[in-house]
Amino acid sequence: EAGVVQSPRYKIIEKKQPVAFWCNPISGHNTLYWYLQNLGQGPELLIRYENEEAVDDSQLPKDRFSAERLKGVDSTLKIQPAELGDSAVYLCASSRGGATGELFFGEGSRLTVL
Amino acid sequence: GENVEQHPSTLSVQEGDSAVIKCTYSDSASNYFPWYKQELGKRPQLIIDIRSNVGEKKDQRIAVTLNKTAKHFSLHITETQPEDSAVYFCAASRRGGGADGLTFGKGTHLIIQP
Numbered sequence: 506e507a508g509v510v511q512s513p514r515y516k517i518i519e520k521k522q523p524v525a526f527w528c529n530p531i532s533g534h535n536t537l538y539w540y541l542q543n544l545g546q547g548p549e550l551l552i553r554y555e556n557e558e559a560v561d562d563s564q565l566p567k568d569r570f571s572a573e574r575l576k577g578v579d580s581t582l583k584i585q586p587a588e589l590g591d592s593a594v595y596l597c598a599s600s601r602g603g604a605t606g607e608l609f610f611g612e613g614s615r616l617t618v619l
Numbered sequence: 620g621e622n623v624e625q626h627p628s629t630l631s632v633q634e635g636d637s638a639v640i641k642c643t644y645s646d647s648a649s650n651y652f653p654w655y656k657q658e659l660g661k662r663p664q665l666i667i668d669i670r671s672n673v674g675e676k677k678d679q680r681i682a683v684t685l686n687k688t689a690k691h692f693s694l695h696i697t698e699t700q701p702e703d704s705a706v707y708f709c710a711a712s713r714r715g716g717g718a719d720g721l722t723f724g725k726g727t728h729l730i731i732q733p
Contacts, residue, residue: 538720547708547723610662
């Protein structure tokens, strides 16, 4: 089966510019996650979707970050405006949800803010 | 929320020796403990997981042990090989009803010396 697909893989922008990342989860996976991974650190959860509902967005900086998962499949994470400290890898993951556990990650989108 | 501590941050072992990575968690309601391996520039991938109803699980050269009372779990890799070199992340979550996203440790960079 196809894995989690993310784009773009790399993005370089000037600070204060907007940026958007796209994620296509594994077919049939109802749960979708966006994680932030800083260099040398573990992934940190930004938002979790169950189908199209954001069930945990407590760690999402809502002043500049937004996300959506229309129709409960693909998802987009947006940053506007980007700051220097937003430079990181943004990982999308999906799972079947419930007790099955395993998260399948995409390759990530590496953001550099200049 | 959950807090996961991971040690050591870097571990260097001779090829053929064993490696042990340790994690502690804070939320007594956590019941699912996976370990992910991330090679440089690649996505994190699940290598083994354990649920709170068992104390140990093995899969060839890797094993995980869980002590629920002390709230810590460990990854054991025996007969290490060069391809084991990577960053390893432990994680914890509550799965099933009320399932939430994984909380990751900061990672351990495992270096296998030839």
